[in-house]
Amino acid sequence: MYVDLDTIKLLWPELVLVLLATWIYIGGTIQQGRWWWGLFALAAYGVSGHAVAVGIVEANTVSGPLTPDSLGYVVRFTAIVLGALFTLVLTASARKELASETIATLMLLICGVMLVGRANDLVFLFVSLELVSIPTYVLLYLGRRDRATSEATVKYFFLSVLSSAVLLYGLTMLYGVAGTTTLVGPGSIQSELQSLSVDAGGLGSLTPVALVLIIAGLGFKMAAVPFHFYAPDVYQGATNANAGLLAVVPKVAGVIALIRVAVIAMPNVAEFAWHVTLVLALVTMTIGNVCALWQQNLRRLMAYSSIAHAGYMLIGVAVAMAMEASGGISGTLFYLLVYAFGSLGMFAALASLGSDEQEVSRLEQLSGLARSRPFVAGAIAVCMFSLAGIPPLAGFWGKFTLFTGAVRVATDSGGQATSVWFAVLAVGGAINAAIAAVYYLRVVAVMYFQPSREANFGTNVGARVVMLFAAVLVVALGIFPRSIFNATEHAESSALREKVAAQTIQRLEAIATSQQVP
Amino acid sequence: MMLLAAEVAPSFWHGFFFVFFALLTCGFALGVLFSNNIVRMAFYLVLSLGASAGLFFLAGAEFVGAMQLMIYVGGTLVLLIFGVMLTAQSRFISMKTPSGEWVLGVAVGGCLLLLLLSVAFQVKDWRTPRGKGGLSLEDSKTSSQIGMAFTGVRVDKLDQKNEQLAGGMSGYLLPFVIVSVHLLVVLVGAAYMARTKRRATATGAVG
Amino acid sequence: MIALVSVSVSHYLVVGAILFVTGVICMATKRNSLGVLMGVELVLNGANLNFIAFGSSYLRANSLGLDGQLMSLFVIVLAAAEAAVALAIALNFYNNHSTIDVDQASDLKG
16 A cells, blocks of 8 residues: 555666655756766666676565566666766767766666556656656757757647647547556456457447557657657757667657557557558558668668668567567567667767767768778777668567568468468568668768768767677677567566466356356 | 437536537637737636546546646646747737748648548447446546555556566556656756856856 | 536536547647647647546446546646647747748658
């Protein structure tokens, strides 16, 4: 009935981040300096990560608004690693007098992602998602203050607020139908919805409407259709470091929230849900890849690439909706990690090339980079190859799992129509991967086969470290994908455990009642 | 008036005030939509939100209704009006929307509204009012329960039988803490964003 | 004489839906960033009405407890926080562009 010591224990890593972020805010008014607070924040992520590692408890019970499943742990580790890496990038590129605020705001943003990863309650989920959004607006501003940034922030802010309002409206419907705010567990939305049919006239007929509103609202965070069009403008107006942040961190939060609500907690609309998600996946990746073809601005190119990757992730979500324990959630998580590090490496490389006078934003600025900056060019090439899905890099395994998941649903599912839909999805994904290779390889070709230009690139040490780390990680994940696969598969089975248990109980009850009748 | 109140059932007045406040809420919301003058829009919004506080009272959520009046009408809208004042270039700012966008917006919005309305009347349980017996309009005393829920004790769900469920109900202490973190970020962020550009470049030159 | 209405959850949902749609259209059509913000407030208020109606023991036979009211309180606070950020953003935009007409912002195109 109360918040007991166990809840505090479960929340300890997030509490550490919040407390130390507050400390940075206060201390930043006394002690200025980038690396002072940058290193302090890195230590904070270290403490928090240690607390996550120590605190892993495989409890079957759901504890209030938090769920201790291993999906949450994967998300928390990812968030902490991303937080530490972005701290390095932002510390090196932020203005000196704003460094402490930037770092602390980023810490709260990361804390929001960690909380989204473990939310088991609608209120908690919504509030955590807002903890991802609000620091993002502030960070966009702290990066740079000119016309383009203020325009980008206005666009991002209003669309973000609209999307969270739409999401909230969907959540009200969900609350009204289920009568509870808990997502999974006994007496939760998931167990209430399990037995509801979606036929017209009943209570369940509202769940499709709620689902569409929720997918639309979370689609903004993922940069998926229909809320995708902000991405190119906003990324172009932001700094390279901030664009990287926007491309990666909200996407993690959006995908996890979608998995938690739409895949796990709404079982009765799965049939309708996968149709919607499948169409969105096809449209999103096609729009992203086709529009990326003729971009000259690197941040716009990466924005369309980010849209396209949101489409790929939706493939995994659709697979997870269509078939129980099909590896859809695991594939999506793996792809999310691969995308996050590939994209982070690219943006960190761009940030490392920028200096105070000029930043790298156009494709031709990279020409001949292989000769002037061979390490940076190599790291960009690795990230591009990975994002394009070329073996043996991590991106290949990501796409491979997603597409084989779609193929498995196409072959294993009973229905004829389902098979056709998922076959189309798999083929569409493969065609899109081919289109995407064109513009990723174009970046590599510009770096390696065009004459070098006179350009004074900056030396951003933090960003360079992050870039190399990301590139190495992408290669390592490509060669040894098994370790991460094990973690994501475990996350999927643990996240679905409550669902499977509830279904088993329901099936047993149905058998029991049918036997009692005669 | 007193006589009239004695003659008709209390449920009549419930319905009467519901229609009254609902019309005010929707009417002024439409006023916000169709007005071109930003000052008038702000005024209509005050009235619309204030009237919806009346709807909250009628649904038995007195505390939320009072908060709606205090925070929204008293706080948020003052902020909005500050915004209008600080960015006003001419005496009355009015910005006309091209008619093409109106047609598109109203068409899409109309379809959405039809969908939501059909949804609202689809469920039988929601269509049927609770009836005279259940409609007791006495003080529902929710504010202390809400306060307890924010500190982590669900007084309204003490009779929860399921032990696992009862153990999991930690109230809303954690979201409450998270919201306070939001407010911290907002304070810091708004302070930095709203600084004028000249001062920002001046400090930038120093740093 | 006003016809006697027995109020049910559906009636509240209708008001909520009207506020939601009005707010969305407002956001889509207003050129003024403060006007867009007013649209947001309407949408959030529509969602709040839904929460209150679903959780109300006056309107529904099976009471759902206080969850709806608590959620709507959180939404009110978040709306206030977002309004503060929005004001700061609008002021900053005004400082940079000398207008709050969002259509004037067209530097970013590809």
